[in-house]
Amino acid sequence: MKENVFQRMEREGTKEFTKQFMEMQKWDYRTKLFHAASRANDFVNECKRRGLNYHASVGGLDSITMLLWLRRIGIEMPAISASTLEDKSIQAVHKQIGVVNIPPLKDKDGKTYTKARVIRDFGFPVISKEIAAKIELLQNPSEKNKTVRHAIITGETGEYGGNQKNSRMKLAQKWLDLFGGYENETEGVHYGVPDFKVSSKCCYYLKERPCGIWAKEHNSVPFVGLMASEGGRREKALKMHGCNYFGATSIRCAPFAIFSRQDVLQLALDLNVPVPSIYGEIVRDPDGTLRTTGAERTGCSLCGFGIHLEQRPNRFDKLRERNPKEWEYLMTHLVQDESGEWYGWGKVLDYIGVGWQDEPGDVLPGQISFFEQRSKE
Numbered sequence: 520m521k522e523n524v525f526q527r528m529e530r531e532g533t534k535e536f537t538k539q540f541m542e543m544q545k546w547d548y549r550t551k552l553f554h555a556a557s558r559a560n561d562f563v564n565e566c567k568r569r570g571l572n573y574h575a576s577v578g579g580l581d582s583i584t585m586l587l588w589l590r591r592i593g594i595e596m597p598a599i600s601a602s603t604l605e606d607k608s609i610q611a612v613h614k615q616i617g618v619v620n621i622p623p624l625k626d627k628d629g630k631t632y633t634k635a636r637v638i639r640d641f642g643f644p645v646i647s648k649e650i651a652a653k654i655e656l657l658q659n660p661s662e663k664n665k666t667v668r669h670a671i672i673t674g675e676t677g678e679y680g681g682n683q684k685n686s687r688m689k690l691a692q693k694w695l696d697l698f699g700g701y702e703n704e705t706e707g708v709h710y711g712v713p714d715f716k717v718s719s720k721c722c723y724y725l726k727e728r729p730c731g732i733w734a735k736e737h738n739s740v741p742f743v744g745l746m747a748s749e750g751g752r753r754e755k756a757l758k759m760h761g762c763n764y765f766g767a768t769s770i771r772c773a774p775f776a777i778f779s780r781q782d783v784l785q786l787a788l789d790l791n792v793p794v795p796s797i798y799g800e801i802v803r804d805p806d807g808t809l810r811t812t813g814a815e816r817t818g819c820s821l822c823g824f825g826i827h828l829e830q831r832p833n834r835f836d837k838l839r840e841r842n843p844k845e846w847e848y849l850m851t852h853l854v855q856d857e858s859g860e861w862y863g864w865g866k867v868l869d870y871i872g873v874g875w876q877d878e879p880g881d882v883l884p885g886q887i888s889f890f891e892q893r894s895k896e
């Protein structure tokens with residue numbers, strides 16, 4: 520009989536490894552740094568043994584810090600980034616430290632994909648990459664994805680998934696209520712169906728695939744600035760595979776895998792890393808905690824991943840402050856429906872219950888209203 524996912528985890532010692540990993544996350548900053556340097560050097564040696572080149576995949580402050588730290592410990596390599604998706608201040612730092620910009624994919628007619636075009640063609644990147652990918656599957660049913668769709672709605676996995684009854688494949692009830700209706704007939708449920716598309720393809724077309732092509736052409740594998748403490752899908756993968764992963768289809772080194780945000784900020788201070796202005800400055804609170812005075816994390820301006828977790832003023836409110844015209848376009852004029860009506864992020868945010876308009880009703884109890892915030896500035 521075919522091995523299921525639990526039997527495979529047992530064989531690979533995943534449980535034990537995850538436990539060890541979580542112990543390492545509790546180490547002090549110096550010990551973690553020492554460990555990271557040792558793992559980075561192991562990675563380089565293994566790449567050399569396999570005849571592979573290596574590069575740094577750079578985005579925001581974490582991976583900028585990683586690149587400068589790798590250089591500091593004597594590991595030199597090219598650095599690449601889908602820079603044009605980043606904030607202007609991040610692009611400026613990329614330029615300053617010699618990061619090569621990788622443009623988005625082109626279609627078969629030679630036309631470059633833009634964020635707006637990917638949204639029009641495939642759907643909105645909203646909630647999280649993992650959830651958007653699940654909703655996208657529901658919106659694009661096929662015989663091949665039948666078992667997965669069933670698991671997304673019910674949590675029941677097939678044989679490979681160990682015949683579980685309540686697996687984590689199931690969408691949270693909140694999202695099932697809004698997006699699970701594509702399976703109403705097949706599953707006998709009564710969930711909602713949005714009148715817009717959702718997709719996780721944006722990252723693929725604009726970042727992952729173009730950087731993947733570069734890597735293939737250069738026979739190169741990446742150092743990435745990922746940390747398990749950031750949560751999400753990355754956390755699971757890092758805890759299962761550790762800092763260095765030489766898999767059949769993917770190879771990477773995540774030397775900061777066991778780091779916390781505090782560790783990275785401390786390292787950025789120690790290395791005097793040029794901090795892109797979108798983050799503000801790195802400061803220490805009276806209790807010793809480090810934080811950035813501006814954005815804590817950055818991402819693409821047109822992205823909806825994590826938007827439901829933000830307080831107002833959220834990223835779209837801030838964009839409105841900086842660039843009201845772009846905001847107007849993104850909120851109301853991004854996609855045309857079948858009847859020719861324009862809509863944008865506004866419709867998506869309304870559907871998932873995230874406020875975006877300048878109305879008192881958008882402000883949750885205890886939050887500063889967007890109006891008040893502006894009058895204070």
Ligand code: SF4
Nearest residue numbers: 644721722725819822
């Ligand atoms: S982070 Fe968001 S906007 Fe940026 S490429 Fe990925 S999905 Fe697209």
